Amino acid sequence: MGVQEVRMDPLEDVLALLGAESHVSAALVGGGGWAVGFDPPAGAKFNAVRRGRCALRVDGLAAPISLGEGDCFLLTRPVAYTLFTDPDAPVQPAYPIFAAAADGVARVGDGDDVLLIGGAFSLGGRARTLLLDDLPPVIHVPADTPEAGTVQWALGEIDAELRSTRLGSHLVAEHLALVLLIRVLRLHLARADRSSAGWLAGLADPVVAPALRAMHARPAHRWTVDEVARAATVSRSTLAARFKKVVGSGPLEYLTGWRIELAAERLRRGTDTVATIAQAVGYGSESALSVAFKRATGLSPRSYRTELAKGHPDDLPESAALADRTRPGR
Incomplete structure (x- = not known):
C-alpha cells in the first residue's frame, strides 16, 4: 500500500x-x-x-x-x-x-x-x-x-x-x-463567481487551488513553475496566467511570500538558528533567507528577532511579502 x-x-x-x-x-x-x-x-x-x-x-x-x-x-x-x-x-x-x-x-x-x-x-x-x-x-x-x-x-x-x-x-x-x-x-x-480575485478566491479556483495546496504541503521544496503546473494538472502557461489573474502574482512569487511568513513565525515563536529556519522554509543558506527577509520586511531575521526581544512586537513591520504579492494588478 x-x-x-x-x-x-x-x-x-x-x-x-x-x-x-x-x-x-x-x-x-x-x-x-x-x-x-x-x-x-x-x-x-x-x-x-x-x-x-x-x-x-x-x-x-x-x-x-x-x-x-x-x-x-x-x-x-x-x-x-x-x-x-x-x-x-x-x-x-x-x-x-x-x-x-x-x-x-x-x-x-x-x-x-x-x-x-x-x-x-x-x-x-x-x-x-x-x-x-x-x-x-x-x-x-x-x-x-x-x-x-x-x-x-x-x-x-x-x-x-x-x-x-x-x-x-x-x-x-x-x-x-x-x-x-x-x-x-x-x-x-x-x-463567489469566477471573476473574484485575491488569495482567498484562489482557494475556490479549480486551477489555482490544487497549486496552492501543493505548495503549502511542501513549502521547502525547490518548486519550479512546471512542477506546480503538473500538480494542478494544467500547462505552465495556463497556470501562470490563471494564478496571476486570480491571486495577483505568479506562483513562485506567492511561494516566496509564504516562506517569509513561515520564517517570521518561527522567529517569533522559537529559538531555532536563522540557518535552521532557512533550511526549513526552503532557502539554501542563511544569507539567502536574510536577503529575501530584509527585502520583504525591511529587517534582517536577526534584527527582527532582536526587536521582538525588546518586547514591542506591534512596532515590527508587517511581513508584506505574501500580502503584496497577492493583490490583483500588482
Whole structure:
C-alpha cells in the first residue's frame, strides 16, 4: 500500500500561522424600538439573530441590511456599525450596555423581542491583509438560503454553550466561533463567481487551488513553475496566467511570500538558528533567507528577532511579502 498524500489546507495554514483568536461577547436582548452603535472592531466581527428581527447599518454602505431570525453577518472592516429595530431611535453606545450585562446578557429597550449572539476575531495587520482585504465589507448569511445550514449548526452550538453552566462552556463557544468564521468564509467562496480575485478566491479556483495546496504541503521544496503546473494538472502557461489573474502574482512569487511568513513565525515563536529556519522554509543558506527577509520586511531575521526581544512586537513591520504579492494588478 502506498503512502497516502496528506492534503494540506492553505486556509487552515494561514489561520494557524496568524494565531486567529475568537472572543464571544454577552448576548444582546432588546425590545421595542432601539438602536445600539458599535465602535469599529479591531478584527472581524460577527452577530447572529437567534430570535426576532432587526437591521444592520454599516458606515460607508448606502442601505441597511435586514436581519431575520437565523441570519448572521461577518463584518470584515474596522468601521462603525449600528444594530437597530427603529431607524429613528436615538443611537445608544454599545459599551455601557455591555458593561452592565448580567449573567452574560446585555439589555436594551423594553422587552425581549430580539436576541442576538456575537463575537469578534482578533486578527493582526498581516491577518487582515491576507484574509479580509479581498472580502466585501459585510458577508450576510440569510437563514433561508440553501447553503446556510452549515453555518446554522455552529450558531446553534455557540448559543447552547453560552446558555450552559457547564465547565469550559465559554471556551468551547470561542472555539466554535472560529468554526463559524471558517464556514462563513467557505460559504463566501462557494458564492463567489469566477471573476473574484485575491488569495482567498484562489482557494475556490479549480486551477489555482490544487497549486496552492501543493505548495503549502511542501513549502521547502525547490518548486519550479512546471512542477506546480503538473500538480494542478494544467500547462505552465495556463497556470501562470490563471494564478496571476486570480491571486495577483505568479506562483513562485506567492511561494516566496509564504516562506517569509513561515520564517517570521518561527522567529517569533522559537529559538531555532536563522540557518535552521532557512533550511526549513526552503532557502539554501542563511544569507539567502536574510536577503529575501530584509527585502520583504525591511529587517534582517536577526534584527527582527532582536526587536521582538525588546518586547514591542506591534512596532515590527508587517511581513508584506505574501500580502503584496497577492493583490490583483500588482
